[in-house]
Each structure stands twice: as structure tokens, then as C-alpha cells.
Amino acid sequence: MSLLEVDTLSIEVHGAPVLRNVSLTINAAEIGGVVGESGAGKSMLGKAILGVLPRDARITHGAIRLDGQDLLSLSARHRRKLQSRTTAFIPQDPLTALNPCRTIGAQLAEVLPPTPRAHRLAEVIRWLDAVRIPSAAKVAKSFPHELSGGMRQRALIAAAFASHPRLVIADEPTTALDATVQKDVLRLIRELQQDTGVGLMFVTHDLCVVAKICQSVTVMHGGRIIEQAPCDQIITAPRHAYTRALLAATPRHDETGRGLEPIPPALLEQLITEAGTGNG
Amino acid sequence: MADPLLETRSLGIRLGQRRRFLRKDEKGFPVLSDISFKVQPGEILALVGESGSGKTTLGRAIAGLAKIQSGTLLFDGDPVVEPATTATIKTRDRSWYRRWTRHRKDIQMIFQDPLSSLNPRRTIGQSLAVPLRNFGILQNAPADDAIDALLTQVGLTPEFKSLYPHRISGGQRQRVGIARALASQPRLIIADEVVSGLDVSSQARILKLLLDLRDTHGLSVLFITHDLAVVRALADRVLVMERGKIREIGPVDQVFQAPKHSYTAKLLRSAPSPEYDPDWLQHSTKGPHAMQIENSVAFVTGANRGIGACFVQALLDRGAAKVYAAARDTSALPKDDRIVPVALDITDAGAVAAAAAQAGDVTLLINNAGFNSNSGALKSPAMEDARREMDVNYFGTLSMIRAFAPVLKANGGGGIINMLSILSRVALPMMGTLCASKAAGLSLTQAVRAELKAQGTQVFAVMPGAVDTDMSKDFPPPKLDPADVVRAALNGVEAGDENDIYPGDMAQGLRAGLEHDPKEVEEEMSGYLP
Ligand SMILES: NC(=O)c1ccc[n+]([C@@H]2O[C@H](COP(=O)([O-])OP(=O)(O)OC[C@H]3O[C@@H](n4cnc5c(N)ncnc54)[C@H](OP(=O)(O)O)[C@@H]3O)[C@@H](O)[C@H]2O)c1
Ligand SMILES: Nc1ncnc2c1ncn2[C@@H]1O[C@H](COP(=O)(O)OP(=O)(O)OP(=O)(O)O)[C@@H](O)[C@H]1O
Ligand SMILES: [Mg+2]
Numbered sequence: 001m002s003l004l005e006v007d008t009l010s011i012e013v014h015g016a017p018v019l020r021n022v023s024l025t026i027n028a029a030e031i032g033g034v035v036g037e038s039g040a041g042k043s044m045l046g047k048a049i050l051g052v053l054p055r056d057a058r059i060t061h062g063a064i065r066l067d068g069q070d071l072l073s074l075s076a077r078h079r080r081k082l083q084s085r086t087t088a089f090i091p092q093d094p095l096t097a098l099n100p101c102r103t104i105g106a107q108l109a110e111v112l113p114p115t116p117r118a119h120r121l122a123e124v125i126r127w128l129d130a131v132r133i134p135s136a137a138k139v140a141k142s143f144p145h146e147l148s149g150g151m152r153q154r155a156l157i158a159a160a161f162a163s164h165p166r167l168v169i170a171d172e173p174t175t176a177l178d179a180t181v182q183k184d185v186l187r188l189i190r191e192l193q194q195d196t197g198v199g200l201m202f203v204t205h206d207l208c209v210v211a212k213i214c215q216s217v218t219v220m221h222g223g224r225i226i227e228q229a230p231c232d233q234i235i236t237a238p239r240h241a242y243t244r245a246l247l248a249a250t251p252r253h254d255e256t257g258r259g260l261e262p263i264p265p266a267l268l269e270q271l272i273t274e275a276g277t278g279n280g
Numbered sequence: 281m282a283d284p285l286l287e288t289r290s291l292g293i294r295l296g297q298r299r300r301f302l303r304k305d306e307k308g309f310p311v312l313s314d315i316s317f318k319v320q321p322g323e324i325l326a327l328v329g330e331s332g333s334g335k336t337t338l339g340r341a342i343a344g345l346a347k348i349q350s351g352t353l354l355f356d357g358d359p360v361v362e363p364a365t366t367a368t369i370k371t372r373d374r375s376w377y378r379r380w381t382r383h384r385k386d387i388q389m390i391f392q393d394p395l396s397s398l399n400p401r402r403t404i405g406q407s408l409a410v411p412l413r414n415f416g417i418l419q420n421a422p423a424d425d426a427i428d429a430l431l432t433q434v435g436l437t438p439e440f441k442s443l444y445p446h447r448i449s450g451g452q453r454q455r456v457g458i459a460r461a462l463a464s465q466p467r468l469i470i471a472d473e474v475v476s477g478l479d480v481s482s483q484a485r486i487l488k489l490l491l492d493l494r495d496t497h498g499l500s501v502l503f504i505t506h507d508l509a510v511v512r513a514l515a516d517r518v519l520v521m522e523r524g525k526i527r528e529i530g531p532v533d534q535v536f537q538a539p540k541h542s543y544t545a546k547l548l549r550s551a552p553s554p555e556y557d558p559d560w561l562q563h564s565t566k567g568p569h570a571m572q573i574e575n576s577v578a579f580v581t582g583a584n585r586g587i588g589a590c591f592v593q594a595l596l597d598r599g600a601a602k603v604y605a606a607a608r609d610t611s612a613l614p615k616d617d618r619i620v621p622v623a624l625d626i627t628d629a630g631a632v633a634a635a636a637a638q639a640g641d642v643t644l645l646i647n648n649a650g651f652n653s654n655s656g657a658l659k660s661p662a663m664e665d666a667r668r669e670m671d672v673n674y675f676g677t678l679s680m681i682r683a684f685a686p687v688l689k690a691n692g693g694g695g696i697i698n699m700l701s702i703l704s705r706v707a708l709p710m711m712g713t714l715c716a717s718k719a720a721g722l723s724l725t726q727a728v729r730a731e732l733k734a735q736g737t738q739v740f741a742v743m744p745g746a747v748d749t750d751m752s753k754d755f756p757p758p759k760l761d762p763a764d765v766v767r768a769a770l771n772g773v774e775a776g777d778e779n780d781i782y783p784g785d786m787a788q789g790l791r792a793g794l795e796h797d798p799k800e801v802e803e804e805m806s807g808y809l810p
Contacts, residue, residue, distance in 0.1 A: 037479040038449055092477075125763075134768050135784060137761035148331055175477055178330055178506040180565065183550040187561045205479040208509065208552040212560040235556040249480040251487075252553045253508035256533060260491070260513055262484040 003028045003199040009062035019223045026199040033214035041223040088160040090170040098144040105140030111163040127158040150181045161192045171203045211235045284318035291315040292350035310796035312524045322498040326511040329521030335504045339470040343389040344380035388461035392473040398445040405441030411463035430459040451482025472504040508551045570776025574599035579642045582649030584612045586749035590766040626676035636683035643694035647677045656710040666713035673717035693736025702787040742769045745786025760784040
């Protein structure tokens with residue numbers, strides 16, 4: 001049994017389909033990448049799993065199972081209670097995700113599993129240190145606006161793992177960071193993830209990062225899954241023309257003249273027709 | 281070569297409230313200094329650097345949105361900012377502003393998130409009409425035609441005119457931002473992180489658009505980004521910034537293939553490329569001075585309290601095999617299988633020699649013991665105090681290094697961490713004798729560093745600001761937590777990017793200040809008299 005099983009999930013907003021027949025599994029200690037252009041439905045999928053869909057979104061078909069437990073059959077209250085202990089989220093924008101009026105330490109202490117009051121601060125500092133925040137003791141006493149973007153992002157990563165979840169969903173956790181910090185943060189995510197055995201769903205449009213840290217990859221477009229395969233296959237032998245086009249559009253620092261070709265419009269049209277006729 | 285479109289000579293910018301060491305004043309602190317570069321017509325120059333290195337500030341300054349305090353800025357040969365005028369320049373100063381208005385049409389800035397810079401209550405067409413009117417571009421042509429032309433130019437359809445900014449995607453919004461910047465028919469565009477957060481396809485479209493505009497209109501672009509792959513795809517030359525200074529500038533291919541500065545090399549080492557490589561994260565991004573703490577055998581002086589006690593604990597936490605904890609009084613040392621207590625006064629040459637003989641397996645020597653008399657140089661008992669400071673901080677450290685250098689050599693090189701202080705680099709009134717002893721320690725560190733290189737021993741200097749221990753109990757806050765100092769030191773040793781480590785904001789700020797203007801730092805410090 002996989003840790004996370006999304007089974008033929010379809011979602012509509014105001015009657016328009018935003019996810020169609022999406023299935024995906026993530027095992028414990030696995031990093032599964034979800035890639036695609038903006039509007040592909042990546043974030044909607046994440047929200048559905050976290051149980052925070054917008055009000056006007058409606059699940060029309062399918063199931064989401066965490067450790068075999070069918071999440072959609074639970075009452076809202078029950079589901080929230082279960083997921084607050086088992087699922088954590090690392091958002092793209094660290095500033096809006098933190099409460100501006102409370103210290104980093106207080107916000108981290110809140111998500112720790114029950115810890116005696118006396119050990120809480122030490123535990124918070126241990127987590128801040130684990131994400132390589134310099135001056136962890138001081139940062140624990142700081143407010144979010146007093147930290148740089150990279151620092152806030154690390155605090156959020158610490159918060160996500162400190163709650164000892166089973167599954168972490170990370171939405172573009174490193175797009176705002178420069179290369180050195182990005183690599184540190186990715187390494188950290190992977191170390192924490194391997195130490196704790198959590199499954200990680202990594203939502204991104206950066207195929208460079210995917211190629212380095214994911215074990216499996218799901219490529220999405222227009223709310224549908226275009227291709228799903230182990231990471232090495234997606235990167236080295238992509239089957240679908242769309243995946244190849246995404247790779248071709250990816251610039252690289254070690255080669256000139258790459259990353260200037262957008263996805264050909266003809267290919268996008270073809271995908272839309274395919275979706276209309278129910279293929280794929 | 282053609283005349284440059286933009287040229288800066290030793291530009292300097294200060295921002296915010298300067299910390300006068302501990303107090304604040306209005307003069308601001310230096311954010312950028314000695315910035316000199318040129319942008320040719322039709323050239324795309326990328327600006328990269330760590331977060332907070334001053335990229336946005338530089339872009340804003342060139343666009344006339346931030347004040348420049350020193351240096352010269354020439355646009356198209358016209359000195360917009362000159363040394364003679366800089367002193368009086370303020371953002372709201374009208375006389376200064378007029379100099380810029382001559383070129384305001386020619387220099388446009390695009391920001392990362394156009395949503396925050398587009399008026400949400402205006403349609404896209406209305407937003408585009410504003411610069412068209414302001415810069416008198418319209419002449420006799422009807423506004424609608426000009427707007428349609430702008431939208432088409434950035435690859436959008438005229439239908440977008442009637443939409444509101446929140447209704448369109450990020451990539452489309454970014455193109456509206458570019459269309460608005462193009463409305464005044466500028467010659468230089470400053471683009472700040474305009475493609476971060478966009479998917480590769482939208483990104484490719486925008487990069488292509490900029491290249492097209494360059495080819496067809498001879499547009500110059502200063503492209504600020506943290507994405508090295510985008511730099512390679514787009515730019516002709518790249519300028520690398522760190523701590524408000526230009527570290528390297530040159531053609532992209534040349535800089536990326538053979539980076540000259542260690543910071544550029546580090547950036548490139550960390551940038552991923554789209555090849556499957558599950559071991560990539562393990563590939564070391566470690567710098568040239570990296571040392572492993574795990575399984576090391578450490579020797580810490582002054583281990584009974586303060587920073588020394590924190591070192592002992594942190595070394596154990598990081599998996600050191602054994603820690604010799606040396607102190608004059610060993611009774612307060614914690615009990616642990618891996619801790620070996622050593623009774624040691626570092627001013628006692630015989631005891632130092634005996635310690636080195638006893639601890640023949642040491643791979644990491646941490647010279648932490650120190651003494652601060654906390655008395656001014658001119659006070660009456662100061663001679664004894666001053667001697668004592670020299671005896672402990674300088675001679676004590678020297679005799680430890682002499683005794684342990686052969687031990688480290690025998691064990692394969694290893695490393696030495698000298699606990700110095702930011703006062704090794706700047707002098708504080710009333711602490712002159714301590715500063716002198718710590719400065720002596722830094723000189724010694726630098727010389728020994730060179731001499732021990734041949735035997736493979738890394739020598740680190742750790743230079744924090746004020747730390748919250750007995751030594752600084754009369755010193756006003758803010759003070760660093762000693763555990764944070766130790767963390768910064770050991771993280772720095774493990775990362776190995778630099779062998780001088782500056783824990784905390786105070787030390788970092790003074791270090792940057794010294795890079796910008798040492799004399800000014802001296803004057804600031806002289807203002808500190810309790
Ligand atoms: N505190 C600060 O603000 C600050 C800032 C920058 C750098 N530093 C440096 O950090 C290091 C540690 O300072 P700290 O803040 O931990 O100070 P601390 O709490 O005063 O501790 C000083 C330590 O040095 C030991 N020591 C002094 N003279 C010695 C001698 N002759 N032989 C052996 N041990 C001796 C002391 O041992 P006893 O207990 O026997 O006296 C004590 O363990 C020092 O080198 C200091 O200069 C401190
Ligand atoms: N208004 C201000 N007052 C005081 N300091 C400021 C102000 N604006 C910026 N700074 C400081 O100036 C320095 C340079 O900031 P800048 O925004 O130019 O960095 P950057 O290189 O663009 O960073 P990033 O990559 O994070 O965007 C930073 O240390 C910042 O904290
Ligand atoms: Mg910036």
C-alpha cells in the first residue's frame with residue numbers, strides 16, 4: 001500500500017473541469033515530482049490532497065487515500081484533525097504563510113508534537129539549526145519581517161517537518177532562492193525526508209531540480225496527466241512530445257542557446273483536442 | 281567599440297538608518313560602493329548575486345528611484361550624477377530630479393511582480409495609456425492603435441486591453457509590465473527578476489521577446505536575476521555582486537566556463553542542470569577550506585564556561601570522536617565518555633607542552649581561552665591588565681599553536697580555529713589593549729595560516745561581535761548567544777567557503793563597512809565612549 005494514493009480524481013470549478021481523471025501515488029520516503037506549466041492544475045491537486053480546495057471547487061469523481069484511509073469519506077472536522085497531524089505544506093511564498101505578529105519560535109513551537117514546556121525552546125532551536133539558520137537562538141525570538149526571504153523559507157521547511165508528518169506537499173519551495181541557498185535547502189529537505197521517512201510531493205516547474213531530487217515524476221497539462229514515470233525515464237527518455245517540449249524549453253547554465261523555445265502552439269492545440277476526445 | 285549607453289564610475293549608495301556602531305543616525309549605511317561598469321547600446325547585461333547583495337538597489341538607483349551618494353553616472357555621455365552634485369542629492373530633491381527627467385523616458389524599470397505595480401482598478405488598456413500620454417508618444421495617432429501595437433509587440437492580442445490585471449496569468453501580466461515599460465520607447469530597460477516564478481514556456485517567450493527588442497530596436501537591458509541558466513540563455517555579459525561590491529564582470533561564456541572569483545565559482549557549483557542525477561545533492565558544494573567535524577578529535581581551551589563550554593557540547597553533538605576539554609579548573613567540566621578533561625593554563629609553557637604530549641591524536645585545535653580586562657588603555661593599573669591580555673590572548677595562543685602544529689601534522693593536517701573577535705579588525709575606545717591583543721592574534725593567524733598550508737592544516741579565524749558571556753556582561757545588548765557563535769564557527773568550518781568567519785550581524789556589518797570604507801568605520805567606532 002502506498003502512503004498517498006490519488007485515484008481517478010476529477011474536480012470542477014463552476015462546472016468547468018480543472019482536474020480530469022488524475023491518479024498518482026507517493027510512497028513513504030519517496031519524492032514525487034509534479035511538473036507542468038502554470039494552469040496545469042498542480043496547485044489544485046495539492047489543495048485537494050490537503051483538503052483546502054476553494055469553496056467553488058467540487059470533486060466530481062475519485063478518491064484520495066492516505067495510509068489506506070479514504071480522506072474524502074471523512075467528515076470535515078475529522079479530516080482536519082487527521083491531516084493536521086499527518087500532512088504538512090511548504091508554500092511558495094514564505095511571507096504570507098507566516099503570522100507577522102508572532103515570533104518564529106512561537107510559530108514553530110505550535111506545530112511540534114506534544115513537548116514538555118521546558119524542552120520546547122530547545123526543540124525549536126534544534127529545528128532551526130537543522131535547516132542551517134545562522135543564529136538560531138536569536139532567530140527564534142525574531143518576527144518574520146526581520147528575516148530575509150531565504151531564511152523565512154527555511155523556517156517554513158523546519159515548521160513542515162517539525163510536526164512529524166507522514167506526507168509533505170511542497171509548492172515551488174525554492175524558486176525565490178539563489179543557487180547556493182537553493183541547493184542547501186534542497187539537500188536539507190531530502191535529509192529531513194530520509195531521516196523521517198515521509199513522502200514528499202514536490203510541485204514545481206523547474207525540471208532541473210526535478211532531475212536531481214525526484215524518484216518519480218508526473219507531468220500535467222490542462223488538468224490531465226500527460227506522462228507519469230520514474231524520474232530517469234522522464235528526463236532521459238521522455239515518451240510524450242509535451243514532456244520533450246518542456247525539457248527543450250528549459251535553459252541551462254552550462255550550455256549556450258538553450259531555453260528560448262516556448263512549447264509549440266501546435267502541440268498545445270493537439271493536447272487540447274486529445275483532451276476533448278477523451279484520449280490519454 | 282561604440283560609446284556606452286550607460287556608464288557608472290565608483291558609484292556609492294547608502295540606505296536606511298546607519299548604525300553608528302551601537303546607535304543609529306540618518307546618514308545611512310553603505311549598501312553599494314565602488315560600482316563601475318558600462319552597458320553598450322544593444323547589450324544585455326545580467327546582474328547576479330546573493331540575496332541582499334544590492335542588485336535591486338543598483339537597478340533602482342540607475343532608474344532614478346534611489347539616491348546615489350557618490351560617484352558618476354553617465355547616460356549616453358550625459359553626466360546625470362557627478363561628484364560635484366551627489367552630496368546634495370535626495371530622492372525628493374527637485375533640482376536633482378530634473379536632471380533625471382531628461383532621461384526618464386529612456387530608462388524604464390520592470391519589477392518582479394507587475395500585479396503590485398499595475399493599478400487593479402484600471403484595465404490593461406488604461407494602464408498602458410498612462411505612459412503613452414505622459415511621454416507624449418501619441419502625437420496624433422489614436423491611443424487605441426498605439427496600445428494595440430504595444431500588446432502585439434509583446435505577443436499579446438489587442439483583446440487584453442479591456443481585461444483587469446488580476447484576470448490574467450502571471451506570464452501574461454509580466455508581458456503587460458514589459459509593454460508598459462516599452463510604451464515610452466526606452467533605450468535601457470532594467471528588469472528585476474521578471475521571469476522568476478514563471479514556467480519555462482512563458483519564460484522562454486519573455487526571453488525571446490527581450491532578444492527580439494534588442495535586435496530590432498537596439499534596446500539595452502540590465503537583467504537582474506538569480507537564475508544562472510537564464511543568464512546563459514539571454515545575456516551577453518554578466519556582473520556578479522556580493523556584499524555590495526562587484527566581484528566579477530565579463531562575457532557570460534567566459535565567466536561561466538572559468539569563473540575568477542570564489543563566489544562565482546560557488547554559485548556555479550550549486551546550479552542544477554536538467555540531467556538525471558540522484559547523487560547530485562551529495563556532490564559536494566564545499567569550499568576549499570572545508571573540514572569534517574564528525575570523527576574529529578578536538579582540543580578546546582577555556583572549555584569550562586562561556587563560548588568554550590558551548591564548543592565542547594556542539595562538537596559532541598556533531599559527532600566528534602573525542603574532545604579534550606582544557607581548563608584551569610576542570611571541576612566544572614561535564615562528564616561524558618568522549619570528554620577528556622585537561623588541566624591547563626595556556627600561559628604556562630610547560631603545561632602546554634605536556635598537554636600536546638598527552639593529546640597526540642588531536643586533529644582540531646580550538647584556541648578559545650581569552651582574557652578581557654575591560655579597562656581603558658590609559659587607566660592606571662592598565663599595564664598589568666594589558667600584559668595579561670597579551671599573555672593569554674596572544675602568547676598563550678602562540679604557544680598552543682607551536683606545541684600542536686607537529687601533532688596536527690602527524691595526524692594528517694587537521695585544523696586550527698582561533699577564537700578572535702571583530703575587535704581584531706577594528707579598535708574600540710576603552711578596550712584598546714584587548715583589541716591590540718586580538719589584532720595580534722589575527723596577524724599571527726594569517727602568518728601561521730600561510731606557514732602551515734604546506735602540512736595541510738587549515739587555520740580559521742572566528743570574529744564575532746559582542747557575545748553574551750561573563751566576558752561581556754557589562755556590554756550593552758544586542759549580544760550574540762554563545763551557542764550561535766559556535767554554530768556559525770562550526771558551520772563555517774564544515775562548509776569551508778572562507779577561512780575568516782564573522783558570526784552575527786554586528787560582525788557582518790563591520791566587515792562590510794571595512795570593505796566599503798575603513799576610515800569611516802574607525803570614525804564610527806571612535807564615537808563609542810561609554
Ligand atoms: N564575550 C564576547 O563578547 C566575545 C566577543 C568576541 C570574542 N570573544 C572571544 O571568545 C573567547 C571565549 O570568550 P568567552 O566569551 O567565552 O569568555 P569567558 O566566559 O570569560 O571565558 C573565558 C575562558 O577563557 C579561559 N581562560 C582565561 N585565561 C586563561 C588561561 N590563562 N589559561 C586557560 N584558560 C584561560 C577562562 O577560564 P577561567 O574560567 O579559568 O577563567 C574561560 O574558560 C575569548 O577568546 C574571547 O576573547 C568573546
Ligand atoms: N530602504 C532600505 N533601508 C535600509 N536598508 C535597505 C533598504 N532597502 C534595502 N536595504 C538593504 O540594502 C541591501 C541591498 O538590498 P537589495 O534589495 O538591493 O538586495 P538584492 O540584491 O536585490 O537582494 P534579492 O536578491 O533578495 O532581491 C540589503 O542589505 C538590504 O537589507
Ligand atoms: Mg532584489
